Amino acid sequence: MTETEAVSLARELLTAQCAKTVADISYLRIMPEYMSIQPYGAKAEICTGDKITEDAILDALDRFSKSEIKRMELKWLQEEVVLINSDDKCACFWFHDKKYTTCKLLYDEEVYCTVDSKYVTYSPFLLGKLADYEIFRSPRLLVMKLCPLLFQFGEGNLIETRVNGIYVWSQNVYLYGKYDAYLVDKMKFGGYPPEKIITDFNKRRKFIIPKFPAFMEAARENGEKQKIVLKPTTKDQLQMTLQMYLQGSVKYLHLCWDMKADDNIYQTHLFLLQENRKYALYYLNDQRMAASSLIGSLDEYLKPEGQSPILELCGVPMHLYSVHHDIIRIRFFLSLLLDSIENPEQILNKVGEFVDGTRIYKQFMTYDELYHKLMGIG
Numbered sequence: 001m002t003e004t005e006a007v008s009l010a011r012e013l014l015t016a017q018c019a020k021t022v023a024d025i026s027y028l029r030i031m032p033e034y035m036s037i038q039p040y041g042a043k044a045e046i047c048t049g050d051k052i053t054e055d056a057i058l059d060a061l062d063r064f065s066k067s068e069i070k071r072m073e074l075k076w077l078q079e080e081v082v083l084i085n086s087d088d089k090c091a092c093f094w095f096h097d098k099k100y101t102t103c104k105l106l107y108d109e110e111v112y113c114t115v116d117s118k119y120v121t122y123s124p125f126l127l128g129k130l131a132d133y134e135i136f137r138s139p140r141l142l143v144m145k146l147c148p149l150l151f152q153f154g155e156g157n158l159i160e161t162r163v164n165g166i167y168v169w170s171q172n173v174y175l176y177g178k179y180d181a182y183l184v185d186k187m188k189f190g191g192y193p194p195e196k197i198i199t200d201f202n203k204r205r206k207f208i209i210p211k212f213p214a215f216m217e218a219a220r221e222n223g224e225k226q227k228i229v230l231k232p233t234t235k236d237q238l239q240m241t242l243q244m245y246l247q248g249s250v251k252y253l254h255l256c257w258d259m260k261a262d263d264n265i266y267q268t269h270l271f272l273l274q275e276n277r278k279y280a281l282y283y284l285n286d287q288r289m290a291a292s293s294l295i296g297s298l299d300e301y302l303k304p305e306g307q308s309p310i311l312e313l314c315g316v317p318m319h320l321y322s323v324h325h326d327i328i329r330i331r332f333f334l335s336l337l338l339d340s341i342e343n344p345e346q347i348l349n350k351v352g353e354f355v356d357g358t359r360i361y362k363q364f365m366t367y368d369e370l371y372h373k374l375m376g377i378g
Contacts, residue, residue: 022140023061024147025054030076030154035060038071038191061147065140071191076154082190083142086126090139092146093189094169099158100182102189103169105146108133113167124346127336128188134170180205184339187332194332203331204243209338214267216241217254217378225252225378242334245272246327252314252377257341261287270337271374272330273314279324280313282357282374283337283348289367291357292348294333296324301352306361316373317360 035047037060047056063069064083072083080095092105106112111120111133122129136142149168152159161169174181183205187197212230218241219225228234244250253272258265266287273280281294295301300308300321308319324330336347348354358365365373 022065022144022147023058025057025061025150027148028054028057028150028153032057032074032076032154034073034075036071036073036075037063037069039063039068040070044071061143065143067139074153076156078156079153080190081146081153083139083146084126084189084191085139088137089123089125090136090142091125091130091134091189092136092142094153094159095182095186095190096158098156100174100179101158102172102182102185103159103161104130104134104172104189105136105142105149106133106168106170107136107141107145109167112170126189126191127347127350128185128340129346130189131170177206177208180208184208184335187336188339194329198328198331203327204246206239207242207335207338209238211257211341212238213255214258215256217252217256218244218250219252219378220244220249221251223378245274246331248274248277251275254374259287259342268341269374270334270341272334273316273377275314277325278313279327279330280316280318280322281324281330281334282370283344283354284357284367284371284374286371291367291370292354293318293322293357294324294329295321295353295355296329297321298352301355308361310361314377316370316377317363317365318357319360322355322357 031052033048033052035052035056037045037047039045057074060069060072064072064085067085070085074081078096078098080097082093082095084091084093094103094105095101112131121132123132123135125135136145145168149163159169161167161171172181172185183197183202186192212235215227215229216238217225217227228237230238238255241250241253245253250272251274255270257268259268264287266285268286269282269284271282271284273282280296283292284290297320300319308321310317311320311323312318313323333347333353337344340347358367358370
């Protein structure tokens with residue numbers, strides 16, 4: 001940040017802090033049908049129908065501007081506006097569920113309009129990355145910038161990215177798989193729980209896979225394991241095998257990527273297990289000799305050490321909290337990992353979602369032991 005930019009930011013922050021109130025919903029034409037407010041460390045407060053009043057919206061925006069709220073969502077029939085506080089950053093997203101479009105409120109429209117994309121700095125935000133011109137450092141500034149744009153929401157149309165000739169929104173452009181890429185956007189930035197995204201309607205949609213694995217190994221129930229080297233002619237077979245796993249007809253699926261770091265080649269792996277309608281997901285990194293498993297039950301995981309039972313799934317010992325009894329969370333985080341397989345740490349490090357895959361009570365399984373257990377299935 002230059003000295004001029006620092007002075008400009010300081011003035012904006014001072015203006016926002018000195019304002020008695022920053023929320024003004026006089027621009028709102030159509031009242032939302034649903035409002036969710038997620039305070040820190042508490043359950044979401046849900047309002048629908050007549051309970052959504054101007055005063056309720058004003059109060060929620062005011063609480064967000066004071067950093068009392070982690071997430072706020074306003075929903076119309078086809079549109080959702082989501083405000084997120086994340087550590088020292090905040091951002092605002094507009095999602096259109098019929099036109100499959102994501103827009104992000106601009107903090108710095110000048111950088112958005114003038115700086116070449118290859119020079120733009122991106123920073124982690126939730127489970128993805130945002131351009132710095134889309135990240136606000138003050139929730140008060142965000143609310144002040146959003147309120148004059150409230151007239152755009154609720155009519156089901158694509159919002160204009162420019163108002164009075166000035167850019168106010170950046171819009172994602174999906175080069176392929178528009179609906180499927182839009183779902184991943186909502187997963188990364190919307191702060192929605194998996195069950196809000198993965199429904200019976202979209203559970204078996206195609207996966208977005210920017211980097212295809214070098215090979216896959218799969219085994220059906222009572223069937224032998226088969227290895228397939230992935231080429232352009234066999235990529236559809238990967239999508240089909242993933243769908244078969246989601247439907248319960250594949251008990252074991254191993255995806256392996258060749259990665260490069262400092263001229264060294266190493267491998268990373270995704271393992272998907274299924275037995276008697278119980279599921280598990282593991283991610284392994286050979287370079288770091290690190291393994292992660294997706295938590296199936298947070299309540300079970302939070303029990304004192306030693307109180308979560310050990311069981312076997314496909315011959316692999318694991319805690320009960322790593323076992324899933326439905327496919328929703330597996331499908332949700334599998335989408336995120338496939339989309340970010342070259343740099344998945346932001347997802348793997350999300351608190352309460354992944355755990356050390358070798359962490360077995362009274363028997364600390366080494367990375368090699370877990371690797372050979374998983375590789376030996378089938």
